[in-house]
Amino acid sequence: MRHPTHYFVLLGLLLVGLWGIYMFSYFPAMRMAIMISLSIAYVVWGIVHHAHHGDLHPKIVVEYILIAMFALLIFASLLYLA
């Protein structure tokens, strides 16, 4: 695994996000805001990671955006549609 520090940063981001979602139970707007921030942070992480790796390509950015969108969709549908 190259750039292990990047993965520690990602793990830190995810743990902070999960803590926030747990702490703000019963406040959907705050939980959604946390998930949106986490998804944006994830896409930024992907761009920075691949830029450092020297293999940044628009197709790769699209893949991170799609995964982030998928996560947001699942979370939002549970909070606001179900």
Added chain:
Amino acid sequence: MLIPHESNNHRARILHPTGLSVVIGLYVLLQLTMNQLTMNYPQILGYASNIAPEEIVRLTNLERKSQGLSEVRLDSNLSAAAAQKAADMVARDYWAHVSPVGTQPWYFVSNSGYAYKYAGENLARDFADPTAVVKAWMDSPTHRENLLSSRYQDIGVAVIDGKLGGRETTLVVQMFGTKLNATGSILSVKASEEAGPSATRNWNPVLNRFDVAKSLSITLLVIFSVILAIDIIWVSHRKIHRWTSKSLAHLAFLTALLIAVAIVSKGVIL
């Protein structure tokens, strides 16, 4: 489609941008179908709740007793105030302590004939059972303060089904108060002696929309996690160099989402 192979450039088709877009599209379609089902056949797929006002009072008093506080007595005027507040929220379609026209909760208390010295209000919606409602209030410092305040001697609870923002929901309004002329400590009474007003449905849907959506989300995320794990093992085992996003990062992100979905519960308090 799901396993990496030479034919799919050593990556499951579902992980390619087109595959991901198809999954997102199908998920949106599924949500729209479930929405239509919920709207047209609420008796099949809908929102289920079973909250008795007396149970809210009983659980509130249990929490108070555990803290060495006196029990609050169910007051019919406060229950009427809670019912008026709930009806007002449904009629004016709002979710707040103060109505869009500026009506404070205390207006409903006074209007019910309860002359108060102290009064407080807790609100909850979308919960399925009374235990979850009281637990949510206890977990929130401000609601907990109301619930465990030694200043209050009376309680009123209303549980009403209605639509808020176009969505079917169950509203729980809990009013606390102490009468202006109240003196000394109150006598403990059984909540069941005076039932609060209730306008709840007498049926529940075959399938609970939230439970169905949660199960679907968890299943989908587990499938994706397995596909990503296979991808990671395949690439590392065969020492394949690809120009793609990192499956390990996706797996970590989706695992975090899986945990978030698992801990998300229905219900909002105010």
